Amino acid sequence: MKNIAYVFPGQGSQEVGMGQAMYESYPSVKKLFDQADEALGYSLTTLMFEGPSEELTKTENAQPALLLNSIAIQEVLQEEGVEPGMTAGHSLGEYSALVASGSLSPMDALQLVHVRGKLMEEAYPTGKGTMAAVLGLSQEEIEEVLRNFDGETAVDLANINCPGQIVISGTKEGVEQASQQLSEKGAKRVLPLNVSGPFHSRLMKSASDDFADYLSKTTIQDADIPVYANVTASPVTEAEKIETLLIEQLYSPVRFQQILEAFAEENVDAIVEVGQGKVLSGLVRKVKRRMKTFSVQDPDSLQSFIDWYKEES
Structure with missing residues (x-):
């Protein structure tokens, strides 16, 4: 079998x-x-x-x-x-x-x-939370950036899908700021996801x-x-x-x-x-x-x- x-x-x-x-x-x-x-x-x-x-x-x-x-x-x-x-x-x-x-x-x-x-x-209020896919960075590199995000800019790891493809989730403001910093850190792309909320986050x-x-x-x-x-x-x-x-x-x-x-x-x-x-x-x-x-x-x-x-x- x-x-x-x-x-x-x-x-x-x-x-x-x-x-x-x-x-x-x-x-x-x-x-x-x-x-x-x-x-x-x-x-x-x-x-x-x-x-x-x-x-x-x-x-x-x-x-x-x-x-x-x-x-x-x-x-x-x-x-x-x-x-x-x-x-x-x-x-x-x-x-x-x-x-x-x-x-x-x-x-x-x-x-x-x-x-x-x-x-x-x-x-969570509609439109106030979101998610984004980060391509080309390791989990450790992303976590290093996200340590600084809390409160109104809270962002967490949401999906660890495969090497070089990790989704982040959090407040809209936080995800936008984190996306910018992750791009500067060397992410190949950071793609906003068409979702209605900050799923798999705090x-x-x-x-x-x-x-x-x-x-x-x-x-x-x-x-x-x-x-x-x-x-x-x-x-x-x-x-x-x-x-x-x-x-x-x-x-x-x-x-x-x-x-x-x-x-x-x-x-x-x-x-x-x-x-x-x-x-x-x-x-x-x-x-x-x-x-x-x-x-x-x-x-x-x-x-x-x-x-x-x-x-x-």
Whole structure:
């Protein structure tokens, strides 16, 4: 049996039309989408298939849409007999990983990310916080600059994606000033991100407090398959620890590069991106160039992966 790891995409990968081909091809996907619409009280399916894009991009819609799409594909993979040895997700994608690992039920996860999205939107005034991608500097070089940013110019590391690609997050004023200093320090580029808030920074602490209350009412099981947590980049299976890490995840950096390095040490045969887009597959190649990757997001890509998975080693 091949040793594979699942990775699940986070916010930013959403796209109008996502999931439609799977919905039309697999009864289990249609059933899950229908259950999701009923649980949420509105047609997320219609929004995913038809848009408009501005509505789908809203955090409170994008998060459940991406999760629903990922866990539906994961369910089909399970029907096909695919069993991952480990899972992880990028930010929001960690919830898909927890569903795949048996820690959260699909509908509980869907409600959680819908609430999470709302709380993240409400945690900081719209337009007052932002994020930027810093290309070409090391984590240490960026941290050296950010030490001077606090209070009204608070800025933190948000996503450590791969060598030379790190996202910062904080107040709009702080990110603009930090971007200027990082460019002067030698960054190849500093790209402002089209986001609605300072996610994965200390400015999300109020959202984490409210989210903790909601999370405490949700059933979280011990995971059957190790989930590599964003906060620690280490495997976790205990329900209590999972709950703590999900709260911390809102204001802590996503250590995705370290997660991929940890997967490589486990001698995985392939890393499979389950869900919309190919962003994470691209990051895998930048961290571990020779690592085999698959992006499974429609019937054709799913079949291509299944064919490889079932080949004799």
